[in-house]
Amino acid sequence: MAHVQQSAVRNRLLKAMSADDFARLQPYLEPMDLASGQTLAEPNVRTEHLYFMEAGVTSITAEGANGRVEVGIIGREGVVGATPVLLGTDRAPYNHFVQMPGSALRIRADVVSAAVEESPSLRKLLLRYILTEMVQVRQTAFINATLEIEARLARWLLMCHDRTDGDELLLKHEFLSMMLGVRRSGVTLAMQQLEGAGRIRAKRGRVTVLNRELLEEMADGGYGTPEAEYARLIEGA
Amino acid sequence: MPRYFFNLRYGPHLDKLTVDPEGDELADDEAAREHALQIVRDLVAGPASFAVRDWFACSFEIEDENARRVLTVPFSDIVPEEDDDQTA
Numbered sequence: 001m002a003h004v005q006q007s008a009v010r011n012r013l014l015k016a017m018s019a020d021d022f023a024r025l026q027p028y029l030e031p032m033d034l035a036s037g038q039t040l041a042e043p044n045v046r047t048e049h050l051y052f053m054e055a056g057v058t059s060i061t062a063e064g065a066n067g068r069v070e071v072g073i074i075g076r077e078g079v080v081g082a083t084p085v086l087l088g089t090d091r092a093p094y095n096h097f098v099q100m101p102g103s104a105l106r107i108r109a110d111v112v113s114a115a116v117e118e119s120p121s122l123r124k125l126l127l128r129y130i131l132t133e134m135v136q137v138r139q140t141a142f143i144n145a146t147l148e149i150e151a152r153l154a155r156w157l158l159m160c161h162d163r164t165d166g167d168e169l170l171l172k173h174e175f176l177s178m179m180l181g182v183r184r185s186g187v188t189l190a191m192q193q194l195e196g197a198g199r200i201r202a203k204r205g206r207v208t209v210l211n212r213e214l215l216e217e218m219a220d221g222g223y224g225t226p227e228a229e230y231a232r233l234i235e236g237a
Numbered sequence: 238m239p240r241y242f243f244n245l246r247y248g249p250h251l252d253k254l255t256v257d258p259e260g261d262e263l264a265d266d267e268a269a270r271e272h273a274l275q276i277v278r279d280l281v282a283g284p285a286s287f288a289v290r291d292w293f294a295c296s297f298e299i300e301d302e303n304a305r306r307v308l309t310v311p312f313s314d315i316v317p318e319e320d321d322d323q324t325a
Contacts, residue, residue, distance in 0.1 A: 144284075147284070148284055148285045148286055148287050149283075149284050149285070149286045149287075150286060150287045150288070151287075152284065172259065173258060173259055174259055181283075182283055182284060183276050183279045183280050183283065184257070184259065184276075185243055185245050185255070185257065185276055185280060185297075186280055186283065186284075186286065188245070188255045188256075188257060188258065189245055189247070189255045189286055189288060189289070190286060190288075191255075192255045192288070193286075193287055193288050204258055
């Protein structure tokens with residue numbers, strides 16, 4: 001089968017790589033579809049593969065007595081499984097599952113480990129990506145300590161919108177409740193406020209983003225920091 | 238099991254309603270009331286909302302699948318009544 005060409009990939013990390021670094025990985029990249037609900041990495045299980053996301057969204061979740069809550073989100077800007085492998089271990093204590101279906105380029109963890117041993121520039125790029133993941137998580141901690149449900153929801157919708165094509169997001173309130181760690185009634189209430197102001201349109205299990213700028217305003221400083229860091233660190237903005 | 242919808246009454250003049258689009262399956266009306274009280278506790282303990290100044294002014298208007306009102310549960314029901322304390 002022909003190798004994936006760098007000009008054809010949609011993953012922002014693969015795009016940002018030097019041609020030499022891409023060539024190191026290229027023969028090992030396997031295209032695959034991602035189904036809704038599919039598990040890509042289980043807690044405390046050895047990481048066999050990394051997944052460069054091409055389309056769709058993967059959620060990182062933590063589980064507790066009251067159910068699971070999302071603690072991170074990875075789309076086409078990222079790669080699932082990078083953190084343990086780049087930082088010299090082989091597993092992470094979180095679940096990673098496909099929240100919105102799409103596709104990925106899968107690669108064996110040992111191939112990535114060997115490639116970063118040989119290429120300082122590849123190691124640097126992937127470590128910088130891990131740094132942007134940390135910024136995202138710290139931003140979530142800040143938001144959870146300070147912001148209203150509406151601002152959290154606005155930020156989350158913007159993050160999903162960044163990672164999808166088009167303006168329509170398929171999302172049940174029950175699911176959003178889990179993702180935001182807020183009761184479904186709180187999600188529905190917040191959705192109504194965003195809808196009332198013309199930022200989104202919400203219909204059974206479907207959210208349409210109508211006005212991103214207004215959504216960013218509603219996110220009240222909660223959105224933008226990790227996104228700007230990504231652009232600076234990965235894409236040299 | 239019957240499905241119950243937990244519509245939320247709120248706003249400065251209690252003139253606003255969010256309609257629960259999904260609902261929850263629960264054994265009976267009493268279970269629906271208990272479920273409502275648990276949601277209230279979590280909402281009150283959780284993050285604030287731009288739309289709600291005072292959670293305790295809100296109530297759940299619980300409907301069945303035929304959009305018939307089954308129960309109203311004021312959020313203030315999670316606070317024990319003073320009488321209970323005095324007689325205790």
